[in-house]
Amino acid sequence: MLVTIPVVFHIIWNQPDQNISEAQIQSQLDVMNKDFARLNADTVNTPAPFKPLGANTQIQFCLAQRTPDNQPTNGITRTQTNVVSYARTDTNMYYTSLGGIDIWDRDRYMNCYVVNFTGDILGFAQQPGGPPQQDGMVIGYKYFGTIGTATPPQDKGRTVTHEAGHWLNLDHIWGDEPACAQDDNVGDTPLQAGENGGCPNFPLTDACSPNAPGVMFSNYMDYVDDACMNIFTLGQSTRMNAAVAGPRASILTSNACQPVGITPISSEVPDNFVLNQNYPNPFNPSTNITFSIPKSSFVTLKVYDISGKEVSVLVNENLQSGTYNADWNASGFATGLYFYTIEADGFRQTRKMILTK
Template sequence: MKKILISAVTALLLFSCQNDQSESTDSEATAVSTRRACASQQVLDDQLRADPTLAIRMNEIEAFTNKSILTNRLVNGKIEIPVVVNVLYRTAAQNISDAQIQSQIDVLNKDFNALNSDYNSVPALFSGVKANVGITFVLDQIIRKSTTKTSWGTNDAMKKVAQGGLAPTSPATKLNLWACAIGGGILGYAQFPGGAAATDGVVIDSKYFGLSGAANAPFNLGRTGTHEVGHWMNLRHIWGDANCGSDLVSDTPTHNEENYGVPAYPHYSTCTGTPVEMTMNYMDYVDDNAMYMFSQGQKNRMAAIFVTGGPRAAFGI
């Protein structure tokens, strides 16, 4: 297991630039993905270029998070998060049902409370660090809007009324989800803590929202939502978006890169020490049926954003 030292320099090293995501064609928007693609880090890079002060705010959040964990300021209080779901649809299939929306809430509640049926599949090697995060989600409101837009891309257009989208509802105290056609092979993306309130929340392609049916396999079990909400709660990809990078969590093994599909266990990293990778972690890129755990370190990192002084303290612990 790796140990990390969080500093402003370390945080800044995370923000490496990536290529911009262009808006997809109609055929790309309707195709079903076979490999997971999350645009959260790419969107963060774009936001950092547009707003240099964001890096300062995020460095402050990193320092606060590290201090909260080291000084045991975290408590086991109850966090219940109201969820607003914004549905933007052009086709009947994109206008997902209330039942499908509720299925995503149900998946979040299972995955964040260790109630998922595959939680006991965690290998013995990681059984000592697997975690019940203890955060619950309640569906607060569903807002629907018809659109002629084929795909929305990753520039937050779906969150802006002037661009045909729906603005977030009370983002300081409610988690906003957008269900829409993202395009470009992107399953979803989230805004990390510290970003602008006007764009805060999680975007999930409507094909992968909740229990979306066998036609959308292998991403039809709602784990795109779990992965992206993890980002919204300040978790990074488990490989740190760099070869043998850091996810800023001490009890996850160093991954050389993302994993896809359903990796055979044990899967060894090529990084120093060749540790067994935690491929079943929600913050990897594996298929929905191959991810089923958060670690205790990830739990502590998520909890830190909700304590007094944290970036999502309005939700409260």
């Protein structure tokens, strides 16, 4: 089953360059979705003995479309702070009263804070079971996304991929102990004595895996450069999905990926893709659009004016099979003819509607 986790990015900034662009944030979300689906282009760099272990985790991420109190959002908050930088032990970013921003409900959102760190810290995250008011991940703004302030060799977005793994209950691949006694609790990752950095040559062996193929330094849960990590294993996928089914199960019922105005009206699996005529039509100022999807799909529902210009995006997310209702409030739009188009898994259909005032 495909799981889509709503993400809110909290940008905590002191200097203007730390207030990173929406495009940089989108670049990070794109990396996460590719890495977790094993659609990243650099899967070709996974050493041959480990390629059969590469996993499409069936976990994806969306920018939150609604706030905890059901107001529209783009999934990004921006907070100017007097805090110049944060140390690894700091938790002030989690609290509005301390110059940060209070965490959004951890049962409905993955919270990702982007800050300026002191020193060379890349990021950290809380695994399931910790304090709810600090249940998120924190990333240095220089190690986030693939454009803007992203700084080599951490400029491929893998710091967030790594920390999202922790949030979903993965341990470091070496088990956080410089010996062979402690494992990462995943059966298909080789034992490893300690962390790896830089960009090692394959095969890399150590005291815990002394024979080829050696350790899996290309795993997202190691510490190598962004360009040299490229794999979650099947075992890691199982562990993350167990977290989603267990301590993170509340995320499955979150509606935060659905824009305000998108309402599931039936979970019964329809036979076909269907886009119904809006009602009422003509309308002023709002109308309802009902559509059905027979299987889990990435769905877009967009509104265009008579010139073909896109004027509104009603749906842009993964949806489970079922029937949905989307509301379009056309206040502020001119009287006239509009078109709405749905696209999902190869299905595409357009209908027209008339706004009268």
